[in-house]
Amino acid sequence: MLKDLPRYECLLEAAKQFPDLDPSASEAYLHLLRTSDEAFNVLTTHLHQAGLSQGRFTVLMLLIDKGTGTPCASTPAELADKAGVTRATMTGLIDTLERDGMVSRDSDRDDRRMLSVKLTPKGEALIHGYLPGHFKLTASLVQPLTENERKTLVRLLGKIMQQAAIMADTNPIAPAVLSES
Amino acid sequence: MLKDLPRYECLLEAAKQFPDLDPSASEAYLHLLRTSDEAFNVLTTHLHQAGLSQGRFTVLMLLIDKGTGTPCASTPAELADKAGVTRATMTGLIDTLERDGMVSRDSDRDDRRMLSVKLTPKGEALIHGYLPGHFKLTASLVQPLTENERKTLVRLLGKIMQQAAIMADTNPIAPAVLSES
DNA sequence: CTTTTTTAGTTAGGCTCCTAATTATAAGCC
């Protein structure tokens, strides 16, 4: 999800040379990316300590049976869709998870093209041992904010997310840029 | 910076099974990551259209001479530090940028271990042609927020960033988690 | 039925990033 972490000081400086630039927008944007990056890195470090990556973690989460009798996803295609990666990528993730004994592939009796991916006891133990710490970390990150501030944050981020979704649809630059006119 | 994009619906559902979980914190955290991811993807798409990646873009930004006579960085080591990547990674980035004619490597007379990396005219043209659209995109993303909302957002994100920095320092989980007690 | 189309999953090859080991040079110490 978050990677790279360019150092944006230089970018901000360069930005000042652009007359048509909206300074508060740039500042908000850079803060958003920097903050997510920091937060993400905290969690990623925790993941790495458990031998996980974002992709591996997502797969395990999707495979957990949350008491309903069925996990969120079980075939590679479902997993890829819900994880937001391609099927090819999911094949690779399942490959390494299977190699490490965290999941198993079982072929479907009715449709021989399909597979069913399941958590092994080892995988189940790993993810259940990992999650409490994960949730504690996320809680710690947001802990400086009051309940009201959290609501405000979610609301403001929601506006940006909505705008990003609009811009992602109208893919060329021009229409998105002109959306405020 | 942002990649992967796990679909957190399942995660949120799973989270409900954890009694010690702080729901508003999880929600805020997930919103933060999802929003940055969406915003990041919009910009990354724009970068790709220009034949750039986050890493390549950062290098070019660092190499721009912003009228001061000297760019932010010029040796691979400086570039790596300011870009937040390893020197090995920077070597690879410079390799492909040099291959594409965007930058040049010149050896230092005094210290033969050192190199000086410079933008070629082609690289300079590319980044200068790219930036206006980049800034317009970031402005569009934040456009739904009023000036006051932008200030609030920056303030709230700042609190989280500060907390993340604290947690990144106290690296093991336990101390960070207990920081509120 | 046979042929075409669709679907599930994988393979192949590329990119960006990483860590760890390596090469070459410079600097400090005896």
Add this chain to the structure above:
DNA sequence: GGCTTATAATTAGGAGCCTAACTAAAAAAG
């Protein structure tokens, strides 16, 4: 001077992501 340590950059090998091409099986069309 000669040895050790530190520094600049690179190389080697791996992980996770991508797109595009491929294989196998099921479904649809004739």
